Amino acid sequence: MGQPHGYLGLKGNENVKVTIVGANFAALAAIDRLRRWDLGRNLQLTVVAPKAEFFYQPSLIWIPTGGRTPEQIHLSLASYFERMGVDFVQARATGAENGGRTLLTTAGKIDNDALLIASGGEYLTKAPGVKQNALIPCHLTDAQRAREFLSRMAGGNLAFGFSGNPDEPTAIRGGPMFEFMFCIENLLRRSGRRKKFTLTFFSPMAEPGKRMGPAAVKGLLTTMEKKGINTHLGHKIKGFTPDGIETEGGRVASDMTLFIPGMTGQPWFAKTGFPLSPGGFLKADAQARVEETQRVYVAGDAGSFPGPEWRAKQAHMAELQACAAADNIFLELNGKPSRKKFRTELICIVDTEKTGIFVSRFERFGLILPPLYLMHQVKRGLEWWSLKKYA
Ligand SMILES: Cc1cc2nc3c(=O)[nH]c(=O)nc-3n(C[C@H](O)[C@H](O)[C@H](O)COP(=O)(O)OP(=O)(O)OC[C@H]3O[C@@H](n4cnc5c(N)ncnc54)[C@H](O)[C@@H]3O)c2cc1C
Numbered sequence: 001m002g003q004p005h006g007y008l009g010l011k012g013n014e015n016v017k018v019t020i021v022g023a024n025f026a027a028l029a030a031i032d033r034l035r036r037w038d039l040g041r042n043l044q045l046t047v048v049a050p051k052a053e054f055f056y057q058p059s060l061i062w063i064p065t066g067g068r069t070p071e072q073i074h075l076s077l078a079s080y081f082e083r084m085g086v087d088f089v090q091a092r093a094t095g096a097e098n099g100g101r102t103l104l105t106t107a108g109k110i111d112n113d114a115l116l117i118a119s120g121g122e123y124l125t126k127a128p129g130v131k132q133n134a135l136i137p138c139h140l141t142d143a144q145r146a147r148e149f150l151s152r153m154a155g156g157n158l159a160f161g162f163s164g165n166p167d168e169p170t171a172i173r174g175g176p177m178f179e180f181m182f183c184i185e186n187l188l189r190r191s192g193r194r195k196k197f198t199l200t201f202f203s204p205m206a207e208p209g210k211r212m213g214p215a216a217v218k219g220l221l222t223t224m225e226k227k228g229i230n231t232h233l234g235h236k237i238k239g240f241t242p243d244g245i246e247t248e249g250g251r252v253a254s255d256m257t258l259f260i261p262g263m264t265g266q267p268w269f270a271k272t273g274f275p276l277s278p279g280g281f282l283k284a285d286a287q288a289r290v291e292e293t294q295r296v297y298v299a300g301d302a303g304s305f306p307g308p309e310w311r312a313k314q315a316h317m318a319e320l321q322a323c324a325a326a327d328n329i330f331l332e333l334n335g336k337p338s339r340k341k342f343r344t345e346l347i348c349i350v351d352t353e354k355t356g357i358f359v360s361r362f363e364r365f366g367l368i369l370p371p372l373y374l375m376h377q378v379k380r381g382l383e384w385w386s387l388k389k390y391a
Contacts, residue, residue, distance in 0.1 A: 015044040016333055019103050019112035021093045023049035023077060024057075026118035026300030028390055029319040031084050033326035043333075046087045046112070048105050049119075052077040054390045055140075058315060059383050061179040063143035064150055064258075065187040067353055070140055073383075080390045093119060095271030100296035104271070114295040114329045117269075117282060118322060121301035121313065123173075124165060124261045128239035134259040137180055138173065149256045150184065155196030158184065159245055159254035161203050163237060165262030168279025168304065170311055173260050174209055175348050175359075177201075178220055180258055182352035185227050199229045202245055202252050206234035211310040212346065212359045215368045219357060220350070223371070263313060265302065277304030286341045288325040295332050297325035307344040310361055316347050349379045 018034065020027045027047060034043055054075040062068040081088050091107035096115070103110045123138065125131050135142040160181040165171035181201060188194040201208070201224055207217045224231060235249030240259070245252040265280030274290045275283040281304035283291045288303070290296040300318030305311065320342045328338030344363065349356040356375025360367045369375065 017044045017112045020116045022118035025315040026318040026322040029322035030326040037330045048089045064146035117298045121263045133240035134257040156255035157253045159257045162260040165279045171263040171279040202232040
C-alpha cells in the first residue's frame with residue numbers, strides 16, 4: 001500500500017486520534033502497522049488496557065510442567081509504548097457511544113476518530129460445577145494451580161477436555177488442551193510417575209480437533225493411544241464434580257480436571273450498540289470492520305469474522321486481522337475507501353515439550369508433519385521472537 005495523498009484528510013493538520021482497546025497480539029500488531037504508514041507520527045495513538053503488559057498466552061502450556069514461569073511469559077510494554085509514541089490509559093473499556101466515536105472506560109470517556117477493538121474474548125462458565133471443580137488453564141492462575149497439584153500428586157486420575165460454544169461453532173479453543181495434556185504426560189514420564197496416573201481425554205465432540213483437518217484428528221487420537229491416554233468422546237457434558245465429569249455417556253473419574261470451555265464475547269460489547277454474532281462477539285466483515293459502523297474495527301479473539309468453517313481464534317489470525325484493520329483505518333482517515341482484506345489461515349504447532357506436530361490449513365491446501373524435535377524448537381523460537389519484538 002503506498003502513502004495515500006491528502007494525508008489525514010479528515011481533520012487537516014490536527015492530530016487524528018486512534019483508540020485501541022487491548023494491549024496484546026492484535027493491538028500490538030495494529031500499532032506496528034499504523035506507525036509503519038504514519039511516518040510523520042500524525043496519528044495520536046491511545047491504548048486502553050488494564051495493564052501495559054504483553055502476555056504470551058501460547059506458552060501457558062508450559063506453566064503446569066514448570067517449563068515456564070509467569071515472569072518468563074509477561075513483558076512490560078513501557079519501553080515499546082514510548083518508542084511507538086503511544087499514550088497508555090490504564091483502564092477497561094465498558095461501552096461506546098456516538099456510533100463508536102466515544103469509548104466509555106473505567107477511567108472516563110475517550111473520543112476518537114477511529115476505534116480498534118482488540119480486547120480478546122472470554123470463556124463460557126455455564127456448565128454446572130465448572131468454576132468450582134475444573135481448572136481453565138488459559139487463565140494463568142489456574143495453570144499455576146495445575147502446577148501445584150501436579151507437584152503434590154503421587155498418582156491418580158487426570159482428565160483433559162474442551163468444548164465449544166453451541167451458538168458459534170468457531171468459538172472454540174481446542175488445540176492448547178492437547179498440548180497441556182501431552183506436556184503433562186511427558187512430565188509424569190520424566191519424573192517416573194506415569195504408571196501411577198490414569199489420563200483421560202474427554203470432549204462432547206466425536207472428532208476433537210476437526211478444524212485442524214481429518215489427518216490431524218487421526219494423528220492426535222493415534223498419539224493418545226500410543227501414550228496410553230483413554231478417550232471419552234461424543235458425550236454431552238452434564239457437569240463437573242470434585243471427583244470427575246458427568247456426561248450423558250457416563251462418568252469420567254478425575255482428581256484434577258483441566259478444561260477449556262467454548263468462547264464468547266466480552267459483556268461490555270453489548271453496551272456498544274454494535275452488532276453481535278450469535279456467540280456474543282463483535283460481528284465483522286472481510287475487512288475487519290464492525291458491521292454497520294464507521295471507522296470501528298475489530299481484530300483477534302474479540303471478533304466474529306467471515307471465512308471457511310475451519311477458521312480459528314489464534315494469535316496468528318489476530319495479527320493478520322489487526323494489520324488489515326490498521327491499513328483500512330489509515331485509508332479511511334485519508335478519505336479513501338477501506339479495501340484491505342485479511343487472509344484466513346490456520347497454523348499451529350501442537351507441542352509435547354519434547355516434539356511438536358506442525359499443522360496448517362490454507363484456503364487451497366493443508367499440511368501436517370509428524371512429531372519433530374525441530375518443531376518444538378520452532379515453538380520456543382516464536383516465543384523468543386515475539387517477546388523480543390515488544391521489549
Ligand atoms: C493456552 C493457549 C495456547 C495458545 N496457543 C496458541 C498458539 O500456539 N498459536 C496461536 O496462534 N495462538 C494460540 N493461542 C491463542 C492466542 O493466544 C489468542 O488467539 C490471542 O491471544 C488473541 O489475541 P488478542 O489480541 O485478540 O486477545 P488477547 O491476547 O486476549 O488480548 C486482549 C487484550 O485486551 C485486554 N483487555 C481485556 N479486556 C479489556 C477491556 N474491557 N478493556 C480494555 N482492555 C481489555 C487484555 O488485558 C489484553 O491486553 C493460545 C491461547 C491459549 C490460551
